[in-house]
Amino acid sequence: AQSVTQLDSHVSVSEGTPVLLRCNYSSSYSPSLFWYVQHPNKGLQLLLKYTSAATLVKGINGFEAEFKKSETSFHLTKPSAHMSDAAEYFCVVPDTGNQFYFGTGTSLTVIP
Amino acid sequence: DAGITQSPRHKVTETGTPVTLRCHQTENHRYMYWYRQDPGHGLRLIHYSYGVKDTDKGEVSDGYSVSRSKTEDFLLTLESATSSQTSVYFCAIRAPDTQYFGPGTRLTVL
Numbered sequence: 774a775q776s777v778t779q780l781d782s783h784v785s786v787s788e789g790t791p792v793l794l795r796c797n798y799s800s801s802y803s804p805s806l807f808w809y810v811q812h813p814n815k816g817l818q819l820l821l822k823y824t825s826a827a828t829l830v831k832g833i834n835g836f837e838a839e840f841k842k843s844e845t846s847f848h849l850t851k852p853s854a855h856m857s858d859a860a861e862y863f864c865v866v867p868d869t870g871n872q873f874y875f876g877t878g879t880s881l882t883v884i885p
Numbered sequence: 886d887a888g889i890t891q892s893p894r895h896k897v898t899e900t901g902t903p904v905t906l907r908c909h910q911t912e913n914h915r916y917m918y919w920y921r922q923d924p925g926h927g928l929r930l931i932h933y934s935y936g937v938k939d940t941d942k943g944e945v946s947d948g949y950s951v952s953r954s955k956t957e958d959f960l961l962t963l964e965s966a967t968s969s970q971t972s973v974y975f976c977a978i979r980a981p982d983t984q985y986f987g988p989g990t991r992l993t994v995l
Contacts, residue, residue, distance in 0.1 A: 782925075805982060816975065817928075817986040824982070863927060865984075871916060871935055872943065873984055875927040 775800045775868045779876035787884045792836075792851040794879045796864035799845065806847045807865040807873075808838055817863065823847060834858070859883045888912050889987035891976050897993045904963040906990050908976030910956075916979035917959040919943075919951060921972040922989075928975060934959055966994045 780795040798806060808820040821832025828840045834857075838849045847864060864876040888911035898904050908917060916935055920928040920943075930943030932951040940951050948970060952960045963970055971994045976987040 807983065809986075816988045819983060819985065822983060867982070871933060871941070871979075872930060873918075875920075875929070877925060877927040 775804060775866045775874050777864045777866050777874055777876040779864050779879050781879050782877065783880045783882070785882040785884060786854045788856055789853050792849070792854045792858065792881065794849040794862050794881065796847045796849065796876060797845055798847060798864070798866050800866060802869070803842060804866050806838075806840065808832065808836070808847075808849050809863045809865060811861040811863065813860070820849070820862070854883045856883050856885065889976060889978060889985065891974075891987040891990050893990060894988065895991050897995065898966055899995050900967055901965050904966050904992065906961045906974055906992070908959040908961070908987055910978050912978070912980070913956055914978040914980050915956075917953065918977040918979070918984065919949075919959065919961045920975045920977065921945065922975060923972050931961065968994050970994050
């Protein structure tokens, strides 16, 4: 069965410093993986996705994530945080059928 | 923009009343999903559909039913709303291996 664990429920960074949001997955095969962002009172927006073409995936707004099979991780990073990055972030893994499994989310606070 | 709308966007209702939420898509996607979002739980799948009249249960389906009589519409019904169903509800489509979400419906059950 597939599952994801987001290791931090809250992350605070200062504006201009790097962002690291951690996600570990459990899967019986090499899966697709997704990161979504949700700004306050908004819907979920696709940030990036991994589909086995390349282990380093670039997304929107300067975010990227690296798929590491040996560590079963798909951590999200950004070199320099901006105030507009303050949001909830979700790591998602699909199963071999029709369902998608969400992590419990990481709330990112950016301190001016 | 995946052309997904949800209605209503906000609803307040009383315990024991029936409630129907609508998800509408404009691009003829086969798969549609209903999730609820609650603090500390992320998004949890309620039901999904893989075609007209084809639906299946998700992780938290108790107290909910769905119907899909047309490709473009996926309805979620709470037959008798309870306070534990106060939540934000999101609809999603799958195209082809990625989910795209609607704007959400905030439901409050008093």
